[in-house]
Amino acid sequence: MARLHWFRKDFRLNDNEALAECITSAHADGDGSVTALYVFDLNAFKALAGIRQHSLRAGVAALADSLLELGGELNIQQAAGGLSAVAEAVVRVAQAAEVKEVHAMRLFDPAGVAEQNAVGLALQAAGIFLRLTGSNYAVAPGTVLKASDGTPYRVYTPFFKAWFELLPAGAAAAPKPLPQLGQTWRSPLVAQISPSQGLPDCTEAVAFEVKAGEAFALRTFERFKKRALADYADDRNRADLSGTSHLSHALAHGEVHPRTLLAQLGDSKGEEVFRKELAWREFYADVLWHNPESLNDYYAPIFAKMRYDTGEQSELRLKAWQAGKTGYPMVDAGMRQLLADGWVHNRVRMIVASFLVKDLHLEWQQGAAWFERHLSDFDPASNAHGWQWTAGTGTDASPYYRVFNPVMQGLKFDPNGDYVRKYVPELAHLAGASAHEPWESPNGYSAGYVERIVDHGLERQESLARLEELKALR
Numbered sequence: 001m002a003r004l005h006w007f008r009k010d011f012r013l014n015d016n017e018a019l020a021e022c023i024t025s026a027h028a029d030g031d032g033s034v035t036a037l038y039v040f041d042l043n044a045f046k047a048l049a050g051i052r053q054h055s056l057r058a059g060v061a062a063l064a065d066s067l068l069e070l071g072g073e074l075n076i077q078q079a080a081g082g083l084s085a086v087a088e089a090v091v092r093v094a095q096a097a098e099v100k101e102v103h104a105m106r107l108f109d110p111a112g113v114a115e116q117n118a119v120g121l122a123l124q125a126a127g128i129f130l131r132l133t134g135s136n137y138a139v140a141p142g143t144v145l146k147a148s149d150g151t152p153y154r155v156y157t158p159f160f161k162a163w164f165e166l167l168p169a170g171a172a173a174a175p176k177p178l179p180q181l182g183q184t185w186r187s188p189l190v191a192q193i194s195p196s197q198g199l200p201d202c203t204e205a206v207a208f209e210v211k212a213g214e215a216f217a218l219r220t221f222e223r224f225k226k227r228a229l230a231d232y233a234d235d236r237n238r239a240d241l242s243g244t245s246h247l248s249h250a251l252a253h254g255e256v257h258p259r260t261l262l263a264q265l266g267d268s269k270g271e272e273v274f275r276k277e278l279a280w281r282e283f284y285a286d287v288l289w290h291n292p293e294s295l296n297d298y299y300a301p302i303f304a305k306m307r308y309d310t311g312e313q314s315e316l317r318l319k320a321w322q323a324g325k326t327g328y329p330m331v332d333a334g335m336r337q338l339l340a341d342g343w344v345h346n347r348v349r350m351i352v353a354s355f356l357v358k359d360l361h362l363e364w365q366q367g368a369a370w371f372e373r374h375l376s377d378f379d380p381a382s383n384a385h386g387w388q389w390t391a392g393t394g395t396d397a398s399p400y401y402r403v404f405n406p407v408m409q410g411l412k413f414d415p416n417g418d419y420v421r422k423y424v425p426e427l428a429h430l431a432g433a434s435a436h437e438p439w440e441s442p443n444g445y446s447a448g449y450v451e452r453i454v455d456h457g458l459e460r461q462e463s464l465a466r467l468e469e470l471k472a473l474r
């Protein structure tokens, strides 16, 4: 029987359970032919900012190249019209390839679940079975439960301990190799099936070449191990150093499986901390799986009753935050890094998120939506819960009254001001740490940097006062 593998967020050939199962099953059937498919949801694609479009496109192009090297071909369909159009495209190609089973990796976030449900139903109506296998997690969401009562964890540290116990042997062994392909790949003439095929055009140009793909991800990990892993525990919070792996894009698109990374980690301090960061990603995916509404709603529902700012002034403040023009150097550098690179350092994500919620009194969802549009490593669970954690409305036991001071954070995590000067040219003339406090220099504003749009000290008090109001409602 011929088989079809529908690539989703699994842009890799190695350590890909669903793909391996598809190929192995095709061989076992005696037919051995496999069709590979990727479907662009054009509506969703067009809503993305330039860098996100380019990075998704580059990821699919790299996947197509690696299939070509094996003598295969990736059929790329463009579906305009949302979920039903995606489902129609999968059915169309499955029918043209004459398959009875479509293989794909299971997704766990609400959009991924809705997509696999829609595709599964459309295939079923055509007499074709959708087989979902594997995930982009070392331990699939929904698996880690408390031994005491079988409920999910709501706090990271005990989750990590239980997760660590459940790490599959694969995490310690070599990743599963791709079964021998031989002449298995099959390319139905998709041009005859649909005129909308191939990579879609991006709507905006970007200033640099966006690199993506499985081979690039594996090289990035190799470089990280040599370059920064040993000092990761100390340097990962420094915005001015390249102390982290920059693998978030690859993990979000499934260009590398976390198992592949975990399998290579030992017990040094840097390796332990890196393993814990990978576990944060798995924790948030687990929390979102159990609480799909927390993608947009408050994980701690009481915070929906908090007083947030709305109206013309708050719209202007939101725009200043988005453009990196709040007058707070560390916040502005972070927001400009997002626009320039489609990636922001984790510490700086926390600083800008805290500023939006605690200094501008806006709701976390407004910031999360901006991140979603621009972050090339966008991940629904890590984004929603990274925001909720920082806003103080999420999984952390830590209280809402934790308010990041953007100046102190800047001085601590960018002590020489290099990060700020890199992204905010209006501060480039200020030497060393003075770039963090232009108001202290006689020429601080001589290159046109904006004045502070709010007073952090006052807004911190305001934030805490609103928390007291909320407590009184309980």
Ligand SMILES: Cc1cc2nc3c(=O)[nH]c(=O)nc-3n(C[C@H](O)[C@H](O)[C@H](O)COP(=O)(O)OP(=O)(O)OC[C@H]3O[C@@H](n4cnc5c(N)ncnc54)[C@H](O)[C@@H]3O)c2cc1C
Binding pocket: 236, 244, 245, 246, 247, 248, 249, 251, 252, 277, 278, 279, 280, 281, 282, 284, 344, 345, 346, 347, 349, 350, 353, 371, 375, 377, 378, 379, 380, 382, 383, 384, 386, 387, 390
């Ligand atoms: C407000 C906010 C929004 C965020 N949105 C996203 C998002 O959309 N996508 C995303 O991948 N990460 C998100 N993060 C988490 C984190 O900022 C990024 O994963 C990290 O900066 C990526 O850089 P890196 O790959 O060099 O990380 P490294 O430090 O090298 O970490 C390795 C990997 O561990 C995972 N990881 C590390 N820290 C976290 C964390 N705090 N939460 C979850 N996973 C983590 C990532 O997959 C990362 O690639 C967000 C954090 C905050 C505070």
